[in-house]
Amino acid sequence: MAIATLPENFPTRLFINGEFTDAADKRTYNSINPATEEVIAPIAMAGKADLEAAISAAEAAFPAWAAMPAAKRSNLIWKVGEEISKRRDAFAALEAADAGKPIRENASIDVPMAADHFKYFAGVLRGLQGETIPVNDNLFVYTLREPLGIVAGITPWNFPLLMAARKIAPALAAGNCVILKPANPTPLTALLLAECIQAAKIPPGVVSVLPGKGSEVGQQIVEHPKIAAISFTGSTGVGVKMVRDAAPTLKKLTMELGGKSPNVIFADAELDSAIKGAQAAIFYNKGEVCTAGSRLFVEDKVHDEVVEKLGSRTAKLAGGNPLDDETRYGPQNNAEQFKTTMDYIAKGKAEGARLVAGGERMGDKGYFVKPTVFADVKPEMAIAREEIFGPVLAVQKFSEFDELMAKANGSEYGLAAGVWTRDVSKAHRYAKAIKAGAVWVNCYNWYDSAVPYGGYKQSGYGREMGLQGLMAMTQQKSVWVQL
Ligand code: NAD
Numbered sequence: 346m347a348i349a350t351l352p353e354n355f356p357t358r359l360f361i362n363g364e365f366t367d368a369a370d371k372r373t374y375n376s377i378n379p380a381t382e383e384v385i386a387p388i389a390m391a392g393k394a395d396l397e398a399a400i401s402a403a404e405a406a407f408p409a410w411a412a413m414p415a416a417k418r419s420n421l422i423w424k425v426g427e428e429i430s431k432r433r434d435a436f437a438a439l440e441a442a443d444a445g446k447p448i449r450e451n452a453s454i455d456v457p458m459a460a461d462h463f464k465y466f467a468g469v470l471r472g473l474q475g476e477t478i479p480v481n482d483n484l485f486v487y488t489l490r491e492p493l494g495i496v497a498g499i500t501p502w503n504f505p506l507l508m509a510a511r512k513i514a515p516a517l518a519a520g521n522c523v524i525l526k527p528a529n530p531t532p533l534t535a536l537l538l539a540e541c542i543q544a545a546k547i548p549p550g551v552v553s554v555l556p557g558k559g560s561e562v563g564q565q566i567v568e569h570p571k572i573a574a575i576s577f578t579g580s581t582g583v584g585v586k587m588v589r590d591a592a593p594t595l596k597k598l599t600m601e602l603g604g605k606s607p608n609v610i611f612a613d614a615e616l617d618s619a620i621k622g623a624q625a626a627i628f629y630n631k632g633e634v635c636t637a638g639s640r641l642f643v644e645d646k647v648h649d650e651v652v653e654k655l656g657s658r659t660a661k662l663a664g665g666n667p668l669d670d671e672t673r674y675g676p677q678n679n680a681e682q683f684k685t686t687m688d689y690i691a692k693g694k695a696e697g698a699r700l701v702a703g704g705e706r707m708g709d710k711g712y713f714v715k716p717t718v719f720a721d722v723k724p725e726m727a728i729a730r731e732e733i734f735g736p737v738l739a740v741q742k743f744s745e746f747d748e749l750m751a752k753a754n755g756s757e758y759g760l761a762a763g764v765w766t767r768d769v770s771k772a773h774r775y776a777k778a779i780k781a782g783a784v785w786v787n788c789y790n791w792y793d794s795a796v797p798y799g800g801y802k803q804s805g806y807g808r809e810m811g812l813q814g815l816m817a818m819t820q821q822k823s824v825w826v827q828l
Pocket residue numbers: 499500501502503526527528529557558559560562563564565567578579580581583584586587600601602603604634635732734760800804805
């Protein structure tokens with residue numbers, strides 16, 4: 346079934362110098378459909394020789410690409426967005442088969458947003474400009490914004506297309522050449538994106554897509570002296586290693602890392618939407634969202650009611666084949682993530698948390714896990730502290746604002762946070778006090794190409810999207826002229 350989802354002539358090979366090509370050593374690996382555990386297709390796997398070829402192509406392409414008039418570069422990048430939109434259905438189906446993400450969500454969220462990343466950065470790049478700085482009468486000082494050179498994007502498997510777009514679009518807009526290494530389990534939509542880049546007539550060499558292992562081609566990217574910067578999205582563990590290994594070549598790094606985000610329901614919240622929102626905050630994309638609201642804090646006065654309603658709503662959340670239009674909840678992305686999630690559920694039970702919903706595998710085929718809610722969770726339990734990256738919600742009770750803030754901020758992570766209340770002052774007090782890069786008030790998981798995004802603490806540093814995301818792909822030069 347899954348193989349049939351690959352469009353005819355689908356590129357399953359590396360994209361280097363504007364062409365699809367086998368790996369130099371002809372190695373391949375299998376991409377797996379997590380709903381069926383079947384092989385979708387063998388995919389070319391990049392190694393050192395392929396990375397060198399991509400770097401040579403980028404070096405050759407860079408001068409003309411960087412010097413291209415902004416209007417022309419903007420048009421080409423805008424076209425990539427249009428080519429993505431033209432292939433909406435193919436992208437949605439591939440992401441469903443490869444990543445276990447419901448097809449309807451892919452078509453309505455991931456694909457339009459990926460197209461918008463290209464269109465947003467195509468637009469704002471026209472505003473990239475320098476400044477003049479008054480120093481003294483005998484000097485004329487101005488600044489230039491210049492690209493970094495060859496940059497790399499290294500992405501995770503949870504939103505494969507979106508993450509690829511988020512890395513490539515701002516890097517191109519600033520005039521860089523880009524090498525993208527998608528996550529091993531989910532290479533397909535990155536390769537279809539390469540087809541869009543080809544169709545949009547982005548010059549050969551400007552973008553390369555190299556599926557492969559993190560420990561091989563990923564590590565080689567990190568250590569390569571000709572790569573000026575890496576925009577990384579992934580786990581904190583890999584991010585920390587990357588910072589260390591990139592130090593000798595002084596790469597510029599953007600680190601979008603893990604999270605354990607607090608979501609708070611105050612007693613004065615509009616409870617039905619808060620409960621619905623809390624459910625979506627953790628179970629959207631089967632909990633495989635870096636900003637997932639995985640720690641829910643509920644004010645004691647409404648705690649029992651919220652837990653009861655959340656439990657019964659969650660028990661009704663049925664899983665299904667991500668390729669079916671009706672499916673709202675898919676399998677975990679891959680076998681390893683399935684195991685990690687099941688292990689945390691076992692830990693939650695063993696540590697004495699109260700199981701309110703789920704707590705076991707769903708069916709016996711595919712990597713499905715029942716959406717799981719634990720109540721009476723203590724801050725020291727593993728399910729309250731560690732990122733699970735799966736559909737497991739840990740609910741805790743609070744009674745005072747200061748006690749809440751101590752608990753909510755008592756995490757090594759600081760990616761995102763949510764709060765549900767009708768009291769506008771309380772919402773702003775929370776937004777100010779919480780240590781997180783994004784705060785949602787009476788909503789959760791909103792994103793926009795124009796809004797900067799990134800973490801506090803162990804959730805990383807640097808910002809993607811928005812003007813900051815564009816500036817991160819540039820460097821600034823000051824020019825002094827004696828008059
Ligand atoms: P991961 O860290 O295991 O892998 C991410 C990428 O890094 C993959 O492409 C992988 O092949 C590569 N990689 C692994 N080892 C490498 C190495 N030594 N050198 C270079 N590259 C290497 O993460 P994952 O399991 O793919 O994704 C899940 C993680 O990503 C979670 O922790 C999640 O929170 C995080 N995430 C963060 C954000 C964010 O915006 N902050 C968004 C999505 C996911």
